[in-house]
Amino acid sequence: MYALTIERGFGVEEIHPLREGTTKLGRSSANHIVLDGKLVSRFHAEIQRNGHRLTLIDLDSSNGSFVNGVRVGERRLQVGDEIRLGEITMWLRKTQVPRREEPGTEPPRDLMASPSVMVTDVEQDLPLKIEEKISRDEVETLLDTETAFTPETSEQIRRALVAVYEMSSIISTTFEVDELLGKLCHVVLRSIDADSAYILLIDRQRERFEIQAARHRSGKEIPNPPPISKTIVREVVRCGEAIMTHDAMQDHRFQKGKSVAYYRLHSVLCVPLRSRNKILGVLYVDSQGHEVFTKEDLRLLTVIGNEAGVAIENVRLIEASIQKERLAAIGETIAGMAHYIKNVLAGMRGGGDLLQLGLDTHDEHQIRVGWKIIQNTLETVSDLVFNMLDYSKERKPQFQLCQVDEIVEKTLALMAGRFETSPLRLVRDFADDLPPVALDPTAIERALLNLLTNAIDAIDEEKGGTITVSTARSDDGKFVEIAVADTGCGIEESEIPYIFDLFMSTKGGKGTGIGLAVSHKIVQEHHGEI
Template sequence: MTEARQDSLPWLDDASRTEIRRAVEALYRVHGLMGSLTDLDALLLRISEESRRVAGAEAASVILYDEKSDELYFEVALGDSGDQARLKSEIRLKMGQGIAGSAAAARATLNISDASRDPRFFSEADSASSFQTRNLLAVPMIERGSLIGVLEVLNKVGADTFSPLDVHVMEMFSGIAAAAVANARLIEQQIKTERLTAIGQAIAGLTHHIKNIITGLNSSTELIDMSLDRGRRDVMDRTWPVLKRSVQRISNFVQDLLAFSKPRVPMRQECDLGALLCEARDAVRDLFNTKHIEMDMDLSGLNGAVWLEADGVYRCLLNLLNNAADALPATGGHVWVRAWSTAPDTLEMEVRDDGPGVPAELRDTIWDPFFSTKGARGTGLGLATTAKVIQEHNGTITLARSGSGACFHILLPGAMRPAVGARDELGESEQ
């Protein structure tokens, strides 16, 4: 292979052959790389590094074109003594200003062998980056007729100027780089659009949910007004629980939204799990009674105190209990809550119901935020929030495979002891 290569291009001397081989290899490498990099910042940095290698230069800059202001700005500047931050924040070039601006305006490569003597040379970039430019090559990056920016390589290593081969290779390279930048920008734009669409859909869903609860609240208050006016105690008795449930729903919703919206470190404290479970049971008591749901609690396998963020775990239990109630038919059903400890310091919990269970094809999807099979009655935040809180406690929650019904199993390693982190967090919170 090597010999075959040496036989090729026989009219060139060894040095030129080595140069050409270096350039071709660099272009091959760069071509592969550019296609696979879609993160714009990483791509620009790579373009700059590869430009320097491809051209055998001391430093390289990627200068991008800002279409709105018709100016050029330094996006990446790489050199041994380069001060990137200052170049990036301070220097903007007008079209036609400096060598880069002139190359951009003319859309042509400029190969300058003595920068100090060229009247177009813009010395402020050197002062800002404390770099001394002797010679430079500025190549416009053009993609389908549009200017993307300018690639600049500075100070050819081991020579006074960049060779015609360097010019040729950099022109090919700038074409690849321009296409890669345009591609990465398109992908970024697409991701942004998709995100905005998803946010829009989520807001529309949430607003719909709030509107439904508020409609319920309004009709309850109207009925209570009427029962007060007309002394109808029977209407009042019927309406009051409905109003309480609507208030509970809106409060649950807001709490879930808060818990879901940002990452948190749980404030673990010693807590009475029995009391916590009773509190959750009391919160759903009315709902369970209305739907004739029986509930069993078993804490017999629990040995010792637990260390958790009580509010967070309470929200998880409430979500699981509400889901169980929603899943059970109007004719009633059964819910079992069990908590037990396993060696060395793990807390396990289970919330199980004898409803229809989760269909096999939804077992993964139910954890997605905003996924709900309940239409306007559900936001789909319950399980996503629950999983997030459990994960923030370094635990896991799974949908266990049980016979009929659904069984959610929570594993909280370290919850049976005051972990070092927990004490620290507690300490911080007490200050």
């Protein structure tokens, strides 16, 4: 069997068999092989297998696909080839790793169940044959991986080390519950030979469990999870014990369920997700195979479940803290907006008074001055509204390959009127070797508009000055840089640490204090620096 092997630390290689047909690789969970690399595109590449012929095809990825160090668009693969997608390196091998095939058909819609298991929906308890249990008192011992497994089970020790290593990496870099749960399922399915993994969390207000994450061993999300055994879940939560059963099909309770009959579940592992002294939910894995799981699998899942419970609780605390900060920020924003709009209205009222005075006295000069003030205040309000919309909304950049110089030229065209009506000199200094870059052109235009507006405002309208807009590659060649320089008044050094703060302005009544905050947010969304 052909397979891709990926290094996962501790000298361990993760093995992904390559079946006939197409295998997609990328960061998205919709791929057959999910790669958690920052430089990996959502749909990075695919490998097409036709018998012994395997071909790698790059899917227009941002950072390219490499075979034996050479960037390729399409390349026939040979056993032993080194493949690099983003920062992930893998090798094509021939292996004998046995894997059960992924189900080829989706069950009938009438077999799909609600993704919730009611705790209060208690039926008559029926016998449940439990092969192994791990009590609450044993959990602390299991957290020490050196004592959790016997010396004879070196493979289990290796898997435990890899799982703990991956868990530590995930916990330190993930700060949203939904993302965390999906990644935890992937760790479980890489560590244990199961068909699928589910994470159920307790909704204490509605007194029920809800499936918050469901993944097939292929890495794909399960959109309509089958029913979960209430008997096992209740037993795990009631006793706080990890449970393994090999006879799900023999349990009379399971025999009544059409979905269980369809999936022909035989083996189930279920462990509590515990944080401090409370149970948050359960981690549930199953398999169609008979006696697939071992006690070592149950021990390993218990270790993962205990670490996962603490991680979930911590991320929930982080999300609660962020929400609290957001509410405080909303109050601060409203206060800042009210103060600024009050000043804008005062300017508009002054312009209106001058306009009225000019009309009363038939003074055309007064009319023009008053109308100019009103025009400026309307433009200021327009900028304020658009900047606040850009700053407040949660959005993901709509990436597409663009030529940076074209984006800059389009933005400068939007500012042409400002340059034509003021004594400003515009200098373009564009690099001629820039590659296409994946970015959101509308967002980058907005960020650049704010920088150009600041540059114009910094220059004395009577004396004039020069604004230089340049593009270049970064010194390490990994980034494209856009620079806006002006000969204006500059910024006090003591104020530089605060220039990206909301409502921080050095322009007095001319500035909203929002433009740079918006530009900073847009650049961060592009994983760049300003």
